[in-house]
Amino acid sequence: MAPPMSASSFLEALRHEGLTVVEVGDWRHHNRNHKGPWGPVNGVMIHHTVTSGSKQTVDLCRKGRADLPGPLCHGVITKDGHVHLVGYGRANHAGLGDDDVLRAVIAEKALPHDNEANTDGNRHFYGFECENLGDGEDPWPAAQLEAIERAAAAVCRHHGWTERSVIGHLEWQPGKVDPRGFTMASMRGRIRDRLK
Numbered sequence: 001m002a003p004p005m006s007a008s009s010f011l012e013a014l015r016h017e018g019l020t021v022v023e024v025g026d027w028r029h030h031n032r033n034h035k036g037p038w039g040p041v042n043g044v045m046i047h048h049t050v051t052s053g054s055k056q057t058v059d060l061c062r063k064g065r066a067d068l069p070g071p072l073c074h075g076v077i078t079k080d081g082h083v084h085l086v087g088y089g090r091a092n093h094a095g096l097g098d099d100d101v102l103r104a105v106i107a108e109k110a111l112p113h114d115n116e117a118n119t120d121g122n123r124h125f126y127g128f129e130c131e132n133l134g135d136g137e138d139p140w141p142a143a144q145l146e147a148i149e150r151a152a153a154a155v156c157r158h159h160g161w162t163e164r165s166v167i168g169h170l171e172w173q174p175g176k177v178d179p180r181g182f183t184m185a186s187m188r189g190r191i192r193d194r195l196k
Helices: 007-016 054-063 099-107 142-159 184-195
Strands: 021-023 043-048 075-077 083-085 125-130 166-168
Touching: 007 021, 007 083, 007 142, 043 142, 054 075, 054 083, 075 142, 125 142, 142 184, 166 184
Parallel strands: 021 083, 043 125, 043 166, 075 125
Antiparallel strands: 075 083
16 A cells, blocks of 8 residues: 555556557546545556557557546557556556455455455556457467556565455456456566566
8 A cells, every 4th residue: 555656657567578668648646536536546456448459459458448537557568569658546447356365465365256346546556558350360479469568567675565466357347357368367477587
């Protein structure tokens, strides 16, 4: 449990982890903070976008949809492994999820099954949307998987968290399937090794 890092610290942490970062517009001040607080932060959430094409994916995640205003995350990780920063602060990415899962993330313990949607995740998680159709067939290039690993590790390193503070949307909110195409267990293993 920690206050969110500053936007400048976030950018620096990502670059220090060896990522190529693209700053999109006034990302530092693009948020949904008027809808409620952001923080204390407790972890990192990974998503897939169900989109194809980096430019339109980044644009969608920055602006949002008619039914869900942007930003839809803090960073968009495209197929080439670049991290596009589209917002900072409260973002519409996590929605309501399971309070038992949040307690497990805070304690960095094994995750229980997510069977409730009673807790505001937008307040408690950094969010990365990853460009993928989410059909289980669209490939995840090595550069993109490495960028997911590095981005999550950068946030964990800053806050002193372990890989257990990184979850997928499917582990937070009942009915969600993202990210589909790799397991969060395998990604947490990669993050654990990087944090060593």
